Every structure is written in structure tokens, then in C-alpha cells.
Amino acid sequence: MNYFDQKEFENICNLFHTTPRVEEKTIYAGSSFFNKMKTAVQDDRRGEVVFCVIRPNRKIITVRCSDYPSGIYRIPTGGIGYNEDIVAAVYRETKEELGLDVEVLKFAGVIKIRFEHDKEHVMFYSYIFILKESGGNMLVDASDDEVSEVMEVDLDGLERICDSLADIPGMWNDWGKFRHVTTNAVYNYLKENSKKL
Secondary structure: OOOOOHHHHHHHHHHOOOOOOEEEEEEEOOHHHHHHHHHHHHHOOOEEEEEEEEOOOOOEEEEEOOOOOOOOOEOOEEEEOOOOOHHHHHHHHHHHHHOEEEEEEEEEEEEEEEEEEOOEEEEEEEEEEEEEEEEEOOOOOOOOOOOOEEEEEOHHHHHHHHHHHHOOOHHHHHHHHHHHHHHHHHHHHHHHHHHHO
């Protein structure tokens, strides 16, 4: 149903002079969240861009939406439509959600996420980009209102955000596990490569 385009991935790696980096994760989800992801893949998205924007003050942008549990933030993401160019998607989503213009510092790789429930599974691909803010006005220039609040953090703050996502109680648990995977991937990349950025 949703396949990984290896050639497309290699082209992005070549464009940004990146050594191909692939992680594979399995998330065992309840029926509600699994069906939500399955429907999203069937209807309009093959994956997402995960965009870590580093501000001029070297802080990292994290976001929350108004309906999130109290105190929960994450690295922002946005869907990649079928037949949409992945690099174009990262620029589009960053502008739409944050109102910012950006430059790509690094393409950090892809996470192949396998969502499982009972005997079903669906594949979802998260492409991770490390970006440098180059213009725009935070949220003011955003064309959608999905993001309700932004918090700038350092690497230690991002680690705390990862920890908070890992085990959210109740109905947000599966979503938290998903967002822990993407936010933690950014944290690990920055921790390993912060001196090179």
C-alpha cells in the first residue's frame, strides 16, 4: 500500500551530501490510533517531514497544539502528499506551520515506522531535516493555525521533551510513542553532530 522509494531517498542524500541513515521502528498501537494512521496513509500522505529549526540564538523550536495534554511539546512535522517532492514539502510545511523561511543544514535520514495492530500493519516514513531559520515571522506568517504555541529549547530541554512524550497516560499514549520516535531521532542526531552544525 505504501512503499519506500529507495531511489528518491538516495537522491536526497546526494543532494545534501548525506551518508544514508535509516532507522526502523515498530509501534504497537491500539485500534483507534492505528486506524487513524491507516486512514491518513490511504487518503493523503505517504509519510512526513520532521523539521528541526535552529534559531539564530541556537535554540531549537518545539511546538504544541491547543488540544495536547498539558506541558507536552514536540519537534514539528508535516505530511508529504503522494507525488509530492520531499524537499519541497519541508519548505512548504515549515512556512505553513511556523511562518518561517529556512535553509537545510543537514538531511538526517529517514525512520521507517511500522504501525501494528492485531494482524495488520501500515508503513509510514519520517524524513528528518535539520534547518536554519533564514527569515519570516514566527507564527505571524504561518498560513495555518495548527500550532498554538512555540517553545525554544536547548539540547537538555529537548531531552526532557522526549522523556515527556515516551509515556503519556490515557488516550494520548500511542500518539506520544509516535512523537517520541521522531523527536528522539532529532535529539540523538543533534547530540551526535552538534559541533558540526
